[in-house]
Amino acid sequence: MFNSEDLLVRQYTPLVRRVALQLVARLPANVELDDLMQAGMMGLLDAARRYREMADAQFETYATTRIRGAMLDELRSQDWLPRSVRSKSRQIESAIHELNHRLLRAPSEAEVADELGMPLEAYQEMLEEARGIQVIHYEDLTRSPEDRREGADAAADPELSAWDNPLERLVSQGLRSALVEAIQSLPEREQLLLSLQFEHDLNQKEISLALGVTEGRVSQLRSQAVVRIRAFLAANAWNVEPSEGYAESKLI
Structure with a gap:
C-alpha cells in the first residue's frame, strides 16, 4: 500500500526525466543525464515531503521548481563548466x-x-x-x-x-x-x-x-x-x- 508521498513520486518520476532532458540539451557534453536525473529524484522526493495540498497550488509546478533546483545544485557542486x-x-x-x-x-x-x-x-x-x-x-x-x-x-x-x-x-x-x-x-x-x-x-x-x-x-x-x-x-x-x-x- 502506497502513502501519498510514494504515489506522488511514482506519478511524477517522468517529470524528472523531462526536466533533465531540457537541461542537458543546453549543457556541455561532459554533463551526464543520469547524474541530473539522480539529483532530480532527490528534488522530487523533497517536493513530495514538503508539499501541502492547497486549492490554488499545483504539485507539478512546485515539483518542477524543486527538481530543477536540485539539478542546478548538482551542477554547481560538480563545477560542470570547463x-x-x-x-x-x-x-x-x-x-x-x-x-x-x-x-x-x-x-x-x-x-x-x-x-x-x-x-x-x-x-x-x-x-x-x-x-x-x-x-x-x-x-x-x-x-x-x-x-x-x-x-x-x-x-x-x-x-x-x-x-x-x-x-x-x-x-x-x-x-x-x-x-x-x-x-x-x-x-x-x-x-x-x-x-x-x-x-x-x-x-x-x-x-x-x-x-x-x-x-x-x-x-x-x-x-x-x-x-x-x-x-x-x-x-x-x-x-x-x-x-x-x-x-x-x-x-x-
Whole structure:
C-alpha cells in the first residue's frame, strides 16, 4: 500500500526525466543525464515531503521548481563548466564589450571575429565550443515572490522566506529590469531565438526549423546572445560572475 508521498513520486518520476532532458540539451557534453536525473529524484522526493495540498497550488509546478533546483545544485557542486569554456566566453565577452563601446550598437559576428583576430568560421566554432555558458535562470526573470511560495509553507522554507527580505526583492527586481534591457538590446534574430526557447519552450531542433538554420547554428547564436547579455550586464555594473550569488549556472 502506497502513502501519498510514494504515489506522488511514482506519478511524477517522468517529470524528472523531462526536466533533465531540457537541461542537458543546453549543457556541455561532459554533463551526464543520469547524474541530473539522480539529483532530480532527490528534488522530487523533497517536493513530495514538503508539499501541502492547497486549492490554488499545483504539485507539478512546485515539483518542477524543486527538481530543477536540485539539478542546478548538482551542477554547481560538480563545477560542470570547463575552464576552457569560461575562457572562450570571457574572450568573446571582452570583444563584444569593446565593440559596443566603440560602435554604439551591437556588433555583427564578422566584426567580433575581426576584433578577436580570427576568421568568421573560427569565431563561429568558438561560439559552438562555448555552449553552456549562462547568465541567470530564466524562471527568475518571470516568477514573482508569490509564485515561489506556491504549494509550499514559506515560513518553513529558507529559500522561499528569503524573498520576504526587502533588500532581496529590490536586488531581484533590479536584476530583472537589467536583464530585460539587455535582451532588448540584442539583434532581432537573437531576441527571437531566446523567445522561442524560453517563452515558447521549443527545443533546439524546433528552433532550427523555425529560424531556417542548422541546430549547430542555433547553438552558436544562443551562445552569442548569452555573451552579449553578460557584456551588457558587466557594462552596467551588474556582476555576472558565478561566485557572486547570481550564478551563471542558474539560467539554463
